[in-house]
Amino acid sequence: MNSNNKISKIAGTLIILGIISGILSIVSAVESDNFLNEVYPNKNRVLTGGIFQFLLVPIYIGFSLVLYPVLKKYNKTLSIGFVGFRMMAGVFQLFGIILLPIFILLSEKFLAQNNTDIILYETIGEMLKLFRDLTNHLGVILATGLGNLLLYYILFKGKLIPVWLSIWGIIGNALIMMASFLLLFELIEVVSTEYGIISIPLVLQEVVLAIWLIAKGLKLSTTQIVYK
Numbered sequence: 290m291n292s293n294n295k296i297s298k299i300a301g302t303l304i305i306l307g308i309i310s311g312i313l314s315i316v317s318a319v320e321s322d323n324f325l326n327e328v329y330p331n332k333n334r335v336l337t338g339g340i341f342q343f344l345l346v347p348i349y350i351g352f353s354l355v356l357y358p359v360l361k362k363y364n365k366t367l368s369i370g371f372v373g374f375r376m377m378a379g380v381f382q383l384f385g386i387i388l389l390p391i392f393i394l395l396s397e398k399f400l401a402q403n404n405t406d407i408i409l410y411e412t413i414g415e416m417l418k419l420f421r422d423l424t425n426h427l428g429v430i431l432a433t434g435l436g437n438l439l440l441y442y443i444l445f446k447g448k449l450i451p452v453w454l455s456i457w458g459i460i461g462n463a464l465i466m467m468a469s470f471l472l473l474f475e476l477i478e479v480v481s482t483e484y485g486i487i488s489i490p491l492v493l494q495e496v497v498l499a500i501w502l503i504a505k506g507l508k509l510s511t512t513q514i515v516y517k
Contacts, residue, residue, distance in 0.1 A: 294506050296355055301502030303352040304495050310348060314341035319392055319421070320479045325414045328396035339389045346379040349433065353440075359507060360440070363447040367439045374436025381428030388421045426472045426479065434466040449507045454498060461491030 316338035318327040353375035360368035445455035477483040
């Protein structure tokens with residue numbers, strides 16, 4: 290197995306691991322409007338979700354670092370941007386993970402509070418949830434999406450994967466970035482049919498891309514390499 294085939298297979302495997310970890314990282318109790326009542330009773334599930342959220346950080350950053358040696362041969366500037374956005378998304382992800390134990394503590398205190406303190410806990414809870422939404426559903430998604438747009442532009446220009454697969458990736462990431470703004474303005478919810486439908490094109494594309502990378506690999510062409 291040559292180095293390029295090895296890189297492709299590792300990248301494809303990381304995509305699959307990312308999808309699995311992403312599904313297992315969903316914590317519906319934290320996303321719920323009634324999170325103050327639901328988080329503490331489901332604290333084990335919240336912490337388990339946090340573990341899988343943490344695993345996403347090395348998986349996503351590792352994916353960009355694995356591909357960088359190949360991508361930089363086609364466009365070094367955009368390749369650095371791709372890695373940079375992935376690292377930025379990792380930082381946002383870590384902020385969201387750090388907040389989970391605070392959610393658990395706040396929920397515990399809320400359930401044990403007397404009626405005179407209810408407004409205080411609700412106010413703190415809403416502020417905490419807003420900050421997490423900004424980091425997870427805006428920061429992480431936008432940073433990852435912008436990085437992926439750079440990735441698929443390089444793949445498209447270099448014809449490293451089929452053109453249709455690159456275009457599919459661009460469209461899928463554009464849709465999920467749009468969904469992050471819909472979440473921000475509370476037009477849809479994370480755990481909802483609408484968000485699931487918007488996410489389907491990107492999830493399917495990533496599955497196909499992972500299979501393609503493992504089975505076919507990147508199609509490298511020395512005649513198209515441009516150093517920038």
